[in-house]
Amino acid sequence: MEKLNVGEARLTWLQGGNNHLDGGAMFGVVPKPLWSKKYPVNEKNQIELRTDPILLQIDGKHLLIDSGMGRGKLSEKQKRNFGVTEESQVDESLSELGLSREDIDFVLMTHLHFDHACGLTEKKEEGYHSVFTNATIITSETEWQEMKNPNMRSKNTYWKENWEPIQHQVETFSDSYEVLAGLRMFHTSGHSDGHCVLSFERDGESFIHMADLMPTNAHQNKLWALAFDDYPVTSVHQKDKWMDEGYRKEAWYTFYHDAYYRALKFDEEGNVIDEVSRKRI
Numbered sequence: 001m002e003k004l005n006v007g008e009a010r011l012t013w014l015q016g017g018n019n020h021l022d023g024g025a026m027f028g029v030v031p032k033p034l035w036s037k038k039y040p041v042n043e044k045n046q047i048e049l050r051t052d053p054i055l056l057q058i059d060g061k062h063l064l065i066d067s068g069m070g071r072g073k074l075s076e077k078q079k080r081n082f083g084v085t086e087e088s089q090v091d092e093s094l095s096e097l098g099l100s101r102e103d104i105d106f107v108l109m110t111h112l113h114f115d116h117a118c119g120l121t122e123k124k125e126e127g128y129h130s131v132f133t134n135a136t137i138i139t140s141e142t143e144w145q146e147m148k149n150p151n152m153r154s155k156n157t158y159w160k161e162n163w164e165p166i167q168h169q170v171e172t173f174s175d176s177y178e179v180l181a182g183l184r185m186f187h188t189s190g191h192s193d194g195h196c197v198l199s200f201e202r203d204g205e206s207f208i209h210m211a212d213l214m215p216t217n218a219h220q221n222k223l224w225a226l227a228f229d230d231y232p233v234t235s236v237h238q239k240d241k242w243m244d245e246g247y248r249k250e251a252w253y254t255f256y257h258d259a260y261y262r263a264l265k266f267d268e269e270g271n272v273i274d275e276v277s278r279k280r281i
Helices: 023-027 076-082 090-096 114-120 141-148 164-169 232-249
Strands: 003-006 009-013 018-022 046-050 054-058 061-065 106-108 121-124 127-130 136-140 170-173 176-180 183-187 196-202 205-209 252-254 261-266 272-277
Touching: 003 205, 003 252, 009 205, 018 023, 018 076, 023 046, 114 121, 127 164, 136 141, 136 164, 136 183, 141 170, 164 170, 196 232, 205 232, 232 261
Parallel strands: 061 106, 106 136, 136 170, 205 252
Antiparallel strands: 003 009, 009 054, 018 046, 054 061, 121 127, 176 183, 183 196, 196 205, 252 261, 261 272
16 A cells, blocks of 8 residues: 655555546547557556545544445446446455554545445445444535435436435535645535545645546646536636646645556646655556
8 A cells, every 4th residue: 555644644545446437538628649648548448547545644533535436336237337347445455554444534525426435335235334434424515415416417426325324424515624724625616516625734745635627647737627527617727726736835646546646746837746656466
């Protein structure tokens, strides 16, 4: 498991599974000859995307950023359609760190699409149950309302089995939410209407988690928005805002989906000045 210290914050990437999605969809209107130079693509025109939660340890608290693909929830057809070749091993990752799911204090949900939210619940004989039973689960009010009342498009990614068992644990916010001192969630919209980013800053050290506004290192270009984005113009403007701020501070940018990098740090011109690579087996 890769780790990164950002001031008082310790980040560890857990094994949350993966999927493989169409590269064209992940890069929108960007021509393949351009994006394929920056991110590997297979013979099916698919790119590998991790779904690895980030364990954030700070102030004696254990927090997760998103929840992974889950385990034992997808049918064989769903695994095939979504290109899932690995399911979550979050319990095993936590065990290696001397922790368990019961130790998680907060789960910070950037949004609630299935590839981020499946790990919130698990299937048992009598139905679906919460995984992180002691955690407060935080997401934007906009995202939570669409999760519960999806439209004809979003119902394919907002699943009731991912929200019904955990609804008593959910705390929502409108514009921003301070989880701990210096750690905030911000409602951005863009990828989904309720999408959020995370920002941490203390004593001049900072990281920004852009979630699906910048799902991989190859999406650094501010104009490269996903075909999956509900509001792509908003995505572009939010990327511009958060990347300008991060470049100025030389903040770390962390990834949930990137199969090759866990985190990158850029200078004021957007050049990479430090990195945490993912160890590939």
